[in-house]
Amino acid sequence: MPETTPPEPLRKQNHPRAQAAREKRRAEAEAAGVDDAFISALVDRFYQRIRGDALLGPIFARHIADWPPHLARMKAFWRSILHNSGEFSGNPMQRHTALHDAGSPLGEAEFAHWLGLFYATCAELAAERGLSPETARQVGQRARMIADSLLTGIATREHGLTAARAGDGLPRP
Secondary structure, rough: OOOOOOOOOOOHHHOHHHHHHHHHHHHHHHHOOOHHHHHHHHHHHHHHHHHHHOOOHHHHHHHHOOHHHHHHHHHHHHHHHHHOOOOOOOOHHHHHHHHHOOOOOOOOHHHHHHHHHHHHHHHOOOOOOOOOHHHHHHHHHHHHHHHHHHHHHHHHHHHHHHHHOOOHHHOOO
């Protein structure tokens, strides 16, 4: 019997249903003003704030030496999140637990601070571009889901299942 290769995930096959779902998500986001230019500006401005932040700046400085590739990767990540583009591949959980294990404190305080900067940046940019506060809140909600997931993953790794809701205390948009 010949060996067969398992099929690629639907997003890599450009399956018609997956493609239609991506196109629908992107169209909805763009109709609300969350287009590629918004995502690019959000990432650039947000990480500029991160780099100058007293709490988070040193953490990022220890782990990111070359910012342009990191920003490009973050733009692909956020397009994947907000447009369902499927272009990002990677394991953010593995990366963040490794950072935590390497001595960079990543707990509720750091994630809450990260979210505060994200919410402020998103609201400011949305207002400048005439987008609704609801649009900014929805983008912020996606960021909160990511922060909750990462914080919960780190806490569960350290403390087991008792930490399964570690992100419950994170601020909401």
